[in-house]
Amino acid sequence: MKNLLSMDEVSKEEIMLILNRAAEFEAGAKPQLEKEYFIANLFFEPSTRTKTSFESAERKIGATVIPFDAGFSSVLKGETLYDTVKTIQQSGIDAVVIRHKQDAYYEELLAGLDVSIINAGDGAGQHPSQSLLDLYTIFKEFGKFEGVNVTIAGDVSHSRVAKSDATALTTLGANVNFVCPPEWQGEYEAHQDWDQLIEKSDVIMLLRVQHEREAAYDGFTVESYRERYGLTEEREKMMKDGAIIMHPAPINRGVEIDSSLVECERSRIFSQMRNGLFIRMAILEHILKGRG
Numbered sequence: 001m002k003n004l005l006s007m008d009e010v011s012k013e014e015i016m017l018i019l020n021r022a023a024e025f026e027a028g029a030k031p032q033l034e035k036e037y038f039i040a041n042l043f044f045e046p047s048t049r050t051k052t053s054f055e056s057a058e059r060k061i062g063a064t065v066i067p068f069d070a071g072f073s074s075v076l077k078g079e080t081l082y083d084t085v086k087t088i089q090q091s092g093i094d095a096v097v098i099r100h101k102q103d104a105y106y107e108e109l110l111a112g113l114d115v116s117i118i119n120a121g122d123g124a125g126q127h128p129s130q131s132l133l134d135l136y137t138i139f140k141e142f143g144k145f146e147g148v149n150v151t152i153a154g155d156v157s158h159s160r161v162a163k164s165d166a167t168a169l170t171t172l173g174a175n176v177n178f179v180c181p182p183e184w185q186g187e188y189e190a191h192q193d194w195d196q197l198i199e200k201s202d203v204i205m206l207l208r209v210q211h212e213r214e215a216a217y218d219g220f221t222v223e224s225y226r227e228r229y230g231l232t233e234e235r236e237k238m239m240k241d242g243a244i245i246m247h248p249a250p251i252n253r254g255v256e257i258d259s260s261l262v263e264c265e266r267s268r269i270f271s272q273m274r275n276g277l278f279i280r281m282a283i284l285e286h287i288l289k290g291r292g
Contacts, residue, residue, distance in 0.1 A: 001290055003117045003284055005106050006126040007164045010128045013170060014053035014286075019136050021282035022275070031061040031281070037094040037288045040066045042084070043120065044075070044100045049249055049273055050120050050129070054097050057280035063288070068094060082108050089115045094291060095284070116287050124158045129283055130248055131164035132278040135172070137268050138203055140275070141244055151197050153229060154207025154256055157186030161248045162207055177201075180229060193228065198238045205246040206231055206256045222255050230258045236266065244268050 001014060021029075039058050058065050068088070075084055085096055095116040095283050098105065105124035110117075121127045135145070142148050150169055156162045156178050166188065169176050177197055178190035191197055198204075209225060226232065231245065236258075245257070245267045253259035262269060 001287055003106070003110075003119075004128050004287065005117065005119045007128050007131050007168045007171075010168070012127065015132070015135065015172065017170065018132055018279065018282045018286060019139055021285065022132075022136050022278040023140075025278040025281045026275075029286055033062055033285060033288055037063045037291075038066055039063045039095045039097065039284070040068045040088050040093050041120075042068050042070065042088075042096055042098045042100075044070045044098075045121065047120070049100055050127075053273070053276040054118075054120065054129075054280050054284075057277055057284055060277070061281050061285050061288075063094075063284065066091070067228050080108075081105060082112070082162060082198055085109055085113060085115065085117075086102065089113060095287060101266065113183050116291060118283065118287065119211060121160055123160070124163075125160050126164045126249075127160040128164055129276070129280055130161050132283065133170055133272055133279040134161070134165050134205070134246065134248070136275045136279050137246060137272050138169075138174075141268070142188065145169065145174045148174045148202045149177070149200055150203040150205060151177045151179060151201040152205045152207065153194075153231070155184045155210055156180050156190060156207070157184050157190055158210055159207045167204065188263075194235060198235055201239065202243050203246060204231060204239065204243065205248075208248070208250060209252050209255050222252075226255055226258075231261060233258050233260060236264070237259055239266065246272060249273070 040056055041051060055065055093115055095118060097120050099120040101123055101124040102151045105122050106117050106119055119126060119128055152162050168177050178185060178188050179194060179197055180190050247269045251262060253262060261267060
């Protein structure tokens, strides 16, 4: 695997290889890189969890992290993303981790560049490292994917997490359902309420209400969204024994989930963040070893 761009391109075998290596890292395994590698993180959208997780993972596997600040780069002068990455490549960079507002931004980078590209989120497209850490969280909990019932609730149409997870979970044999307003279901068939979903779900994965998308959210208030689509204390009581709650964060407490549930016994929200470190170590090692 030279790049990690989309879960559409990752096979079952590669998924399980990365999950198993993440488990080894969590158990204390040492990285297996035979030389020094250089990585730059190009984040053109705000990020807390993904950026810090990648930076920590890069250091833990022994890579050298080259600083990059999009707010002080030549992109502000009109430089194209291709030229920016090509310039960085000339400094001896082996891999770039990129988050960008443009869907499939990486397509313009695949020809003419030798660096490995790890997609840290493209527009409303894909977020493969988040998907892999979600998979790892579920696999640690249930030891399988086949037959696991996952309900994804929220703004599916704008969520790169939902698209990535739906692809991967379906490939691995999980049953995926969506619950959201009809104008947010995008390409998927979705339920309009929690009936018949809440009691059979093994995993309830909540998506952030993206307040910055004002036009898409016209007509919805915090109160109306929480009442109809949020995971409330009352709905949590209806969940089956052993079912878990997930959320890619950042979290709108009291909107998609009641604040009291964020760290409840069922919640794996902060565990997901910790799992992200081991997954990203596994991703980076796998890609860098493939470069030789």
